[in-house]
Structures are given as structure tokens and as C-alpha cells.
Amino acid sequence: MIGMDEKLSFFKDGVRLDGRRSDELRPIKIEVGVLARADGSCYMEMGDNRVIAAVYGPREVHPRHLQEVTRAIVRYRYNMASFSVEERKRPGPDRRSNEVSKVSREALEPVVLTSYFPKSVVDIFVEVLQADAGTRTAGINAASVALADAGIPMKSLISSCAAGKVDGEIVLDPMKIEDNLGEADVPIAMTPGGDITLLQMDGRLTKDELKRAVDLAKAGCRQIYEIQRKVLVDRYSHMEPEICDEAVAMAGEEI
Amino acid sequence: MAEIRKDYLYHLVLKGERADGRRFDEYRDIVLETGLIRKADGSALVKLGKTQVMVGVKIQPGEPFSDTPNKGVIITNAELVPLASPSFEPGPPNEVGIELARVVDRGVRESGAIDLEALCITTGEKVWIIFIDVHILDDCGNLMDASSLGAIAALMTAKVPAAQYGLGEDYPLPVKDVPVATTAVEFGDAIIFDPDTDEESVADTKLTVITTADGSICGMQKSGPGSISQDAIHRIVDIACERAKEIREKFLEV
Numbered sequence: 001m002i003g004m005d006e007k008l009s010f011f012k013d014g015v016r017l018d019g020r021r022s023d024e025l026r027p028i029k030i031e032v033g034v035l036a037r038a039d040g041s042c043y044m045e046m047g048d049n050r051v052i053a054a055v056y057g058p059r060e061v062h063p064r065h066l067q068e069v070t071r072a073i074v075r076y077r078y079n080m081a082s083f084s085v086e087e088r089k090r091p092g093p094d095r096r097s098n099e100v101s102k103v104s105r106e107a108l109e110p111v112v113l114t115s116y117f118p119k120s121v122v123d124i125f126v127e128v129l130q131a132d133a134g135t136r137t138a139g140i141n142a143a144s145v146a147l148a149d150a151g152i153p154m155k156s157l158i159s160s161c162a163a164g165k166v167d168g169e170i171v172l173d174p175m176k177i178e179d180n181l182g183e184a185d186v187p188i189a190m191t192p193g194g195d196i197t198l199l200q201m202d203g204r205l206t207k208d209e210l211k212r213a214v215d216l217a218k219a220g221c222r223q224i225y226e227i228q229r230k231v232l233v234d235r236y237s238h239m240e241p242e243i244c245d246e247a248v249a250m251a252g253e254e255i
Numbered sequence: 256m257a258e259i260r261k262d263y264l265y266h267l268v269l270k271g272e273r274a275d276g277r278r279f280d281e282y283r284d285i286v287l288e289t290g291l292i293r294k295a296d297g298s299a300l301v302k303l304g305k306t307q308v309m310v311g312v313k314i315q316p317g318e319p320f321s322d323t324p325n326k327g328v329i330i331t332n333a334e335l336v337p338l339a340s341p342s343f344e345p346g347p348p349n350e351v352g353i354e355l356a357r358v359v360d361r362g363v364r365e366s367g368a369i370d371l372e373a374l375c376i377t378t379g380e381k382v383w384i385i386f387i388d389v390h391i392l393d394d395c396g397n398l399m400d401a402s403s404l405g406a407i408a409a410l411m412t413a414k415v416p417a418a419q420y421g422l423g424e425d426y427p428l429p430v431k432d433v434p435v436a437t438t439a440v441e442f443g444d445a446i447i448f449d450p451d452t453d454e455e456s457v458a459d460t461k462l463t464v465i466t467t468a469d470g471s472i473c474g475m476q477k478s479g480p481g482s483i484s485q486d487a488i489h490r491i492v493d494i495a496c497e498r499a500k501e502i503r504e505k506f507l508e509v
Binding site: 074095096098099101102103105106109110186190191194195196197198199200201202203204205206207210211214215218 | 354473476
């Protein structure tokens, strides 16, 4: 009976196919400090996206010629697991992930206080374990939390999400089917103060629709920011006595 | 670039001026020549001020992707050859080259300029593959706009070489829309279009906006390790639409 309608409708009884309103994010889950070896790490779920971010550094730069005398450099590697998508992806970087890595790094660099660590590097690695549209935004969210977890001095966190256009309507945080068959996709990242550090767009929008999409995505970022912040506060407000205890115990041993 | 030069440029902008005397929203002179490369199926040389970009289009039959058996294929590549700048090095494309190629590709693809279904020869077996190769010759800033302009101009003058492959007579590649990319940087409160290399290195962030013939937006890219305000984005989009319209009318009228 699908044939009755010429094209698939993205709305049913005023809500989206997964039951969301047009201004609603997918469910988000963030865990901080999930990896033992990394200096900072974060696991994030955004709908069906599953990403994990690790931060190493500030550490020595290899190869050495990449060193900057006055500041730390930031590297960002976005990588998709071959099993993360419907059809197996050939492992390793391709052109898309190269571009995503570049824009994601540039989304985070404005807040990292790189001048504190001359001649060093902050490495950010993001692995996409499962992809369902919006992996670059999920990666940036996770990386921002992982940077904080690693204790890298930052001006603020960065929050990221996309807005899209489906069936002529601007929607927040498009899922796979909306992204694939929708008319436009606008991923952004921003500081809590509203400065935009990532902006991309593909598809087709009028000037007015673009404005509405950016407004909506910013509202989404603000919600994500609250979650990121809460996760970090929870983690470290609980950690504090433990760290104190540990420190006291260690101090005791030395004596 | 020397810090003193950055300071100088920055202070000029605060006074409302640019080093080469242009208005903030003024483009450098554009010279566009098409059809210079006879071996290519379409070609364009763009001079944007001193920036020079050659774009060649090759069209060949090949296999479609399995998930789009009835659609032609567009493959865009950019070569930042060492001849074009002291900062370019030989080797496979780095992330700057990849980003450039992908933004050029985004304009062509998302505007719907090329009707991919019209490029199907035999469903599932043979389609036309369009290779857009951007060759940077002289990087004096704003490669995005120069390359995008070169790509659409080369496509608009391209011929599908059907006779060569025994597939009928050659015919002009049908182009349905004319995407134009415009790039600006933000310096303090000022917004500067068509930045040259010095201006690019003073401002840490560029915004490229690609608009179509009907004035809608079909692609955007923020590039560079800085941030930009929402207000600046909308100001850039407004001016971008105007500049793109002028460029389209002057150089890309069918």
C-alpha cells in the first residue's frame, strides 16, 4: 500500500518516523573516562550513532617537523569502523573522513588553549563504531568531553548537532533516513556563548530556511551542552573525595 | 607571514581599507577562458586576480555504482601542485586539497547542475563518468571560488564524446543549474570577500557559500581553525547571493 503515496512521508500524525517532534534531539548518552590508557576519553550515543573519542597529550610531537614553537598543535583523526555502516566500509581513511577530520579539528581548535603547551601535540582520535547520520557531530561532542576529561585547558566546551530539511520542514538532528532522503543537512558546532566553529551545508535551502536551520541547530547544541556539562560535573564531583583519599594514602606510603 | 604584515593588514581593515584598495565586498578581476585544452572534453582557465586555476573535464563510459545503477558518476579531484605555491608539496592530496575538491563537488552535485540519470547508457552496466580535475597553477588566495567557477564553466562547455566510444554523435553535456561559490573572511567586525593569501592568513576562518541560479543555497563550508558568529554567517550569505548573481550573469550566461 506504500504505492498509494508517491514518496515516503517523513511525518506521521505530526511526528517523525521515530516519534520525535521536529525540534527534538535523538536520545543522548554520554560516558566519560571509558578508556584506561588514554589521557581523556568519552563514549557517546546519539540515537543509533555510537562513537568513542580518546585524547592523548599534550605530548611530544612526532614527526618533529610538525612542532610549533609558540603553541601546541591539535590533531584529529575521525575513523569509521568497517562494520559501522550497512555495507562494509573499506578500512582506513578515505576522502570523506579526511575532510571530516579537518573540519572537526577546526571546530575544536578555537577553544583549546594551545599557547599553554608550545612544541607539543594534543591528539584526538574518534572511532565511529556505528553510524546513523550525524557521526561528525557526535564525534565532536565526544571529543570535546574527552578533552575536558584529559584536563586540557579550554575556553569552553564545544557542542555540535545538525539540522536538516525533510518534506519541506526544518528538523533537528536528522537520522539516517531523513539525511539520505531529505533535502538538506546543516551540521554546526558552537561554543556555549554561541560562536559557531563548524558550519557545513549540503542540499538546498532558501536564506530564510538556512536561518531557521541554524537557529534550530543552535538550540540543539545548547541542550547537548547541558548534558556534556552534567556528565563532567557528575564524574568529577564524585571523583574528588576518591582522589583526595588516594592522595592521602600515597602520601602516607611515602612517609 | 610576518607578524608586522598581519598587524598592518588588520589595522588597514579597521580603517575600512584593504591592501589592494578593494571594497570589502569587491572581487578581484575575473578572467575566464574556456576550451583551451583540446584533449579535454571541457576545460576552463580561471584567473581571479593573480590566482590561476585550470579545470579539465573528462567524460568516459564506465560502470555505475551498484546502489545507483541508472545514474552517471561525478568524480572531482584537486591537485595542489608544487608549482603553485611555496607551501604546496608533491605527493597525494593533503586535507586542504581534499576539502577543496569536496566543496567544488558539493556545489556541482547539490545544485543538481548535472542530471545524473541522463548520463545512464545501459542501466547497471554502463554510464558516463564525469571527471572534474582542478589543477591549481598559482595560489594567490581564494582557491575555492576560482576552482568552483572553473568547474562549472568547464562543465557548461563540455561535450560528451559519444562518437569516440561508438555511442552516437557527440552532444553538449546538459547542465541544468549554475552553482557559484563565494568566500568571505571575518576580520573583527568587517566581512571581506574574495580574500587574497595575506588576508586568508590573517583571518583564521573562511566561509564559503554556494548559491544556485534561483538564489537558494546548495552548499556551505566553514574552513579554518576559528569561529564565526551567526550574525556574520547571515551577513555573508546575503552578500554572497548578490556577488554570485553578478558572477553568474557576467560569465556563465547560457
